[in-house]
Amino acid sequence: MAGPGGGGAERGGGGRGVVISDNWPGYSLDLFTYPQHYYGDLEYVLIPHGIIVDRTERLAKDIMQDIGDNDIVVLCVLKGGYKFCADLVEHIKNLSRNSERFISMKVDFVRLKSYHGVLLLSIYFLQICLLPSLPSSCLNPTINFSSNS
Structure with missing residues (x-):
């Protein structure tokens, strides 16, 4: 898919994504409405909201096709x-409701922190149960990785 202004966005490998090249000029602001307090601060729109919504819906469809009859554990990166x-x-959920099979889904969260100028990464697991049948697998650790290189 080529975008306006000659070629910036195209299909990725296998038709499962969109590639936006480094020289893609984006979409003109004249094509969109946006809050007045952004006037003067924006130069272009790189990816319109509608495309993000459409791609998210397509990703959900791809996930449903790929998982077969397996359940899903979604790990959301906060914030x-x-x-x-x-x-x-x-x-x-919408795809599962409208399909012939029920997909059980669990959502857990992980919080990543990093600090400017320091390669320190803290990972906070919030009640992630690896195997629901084993209570000991529910962890709440903090793992720190640091590097001064």
Whole structure:
């Protein structure tokens, strides 16, 4: 799929994604409505909201096809991934409701933190149960990785 202005977006390998090249100029702001407090701060729209919604719905469909009859455990990365995760889960639920098979789904969360100038990454697991039948597999650890290189 080529975007306006000559070629920026195209199909990815296997037809399961969209590639936006580094020289893609984006879409003109004249094509969109946006809050007045952003006037003067934006130059272009790289990916319109409608495309993100459509791709999220397609991702849900691909997931449903790929998982077969297996259940799903969704691991949401907080805080920035919450909205995307909620939308993806909602699309999967809708597809599951309208299909001939029931898909059981569990959603858990992981919180990643990093600090500017330091390669320190803390991972907080919030009640992630690896095997629901084994209570000892429910963990709430903090794992720190640090590097000064």
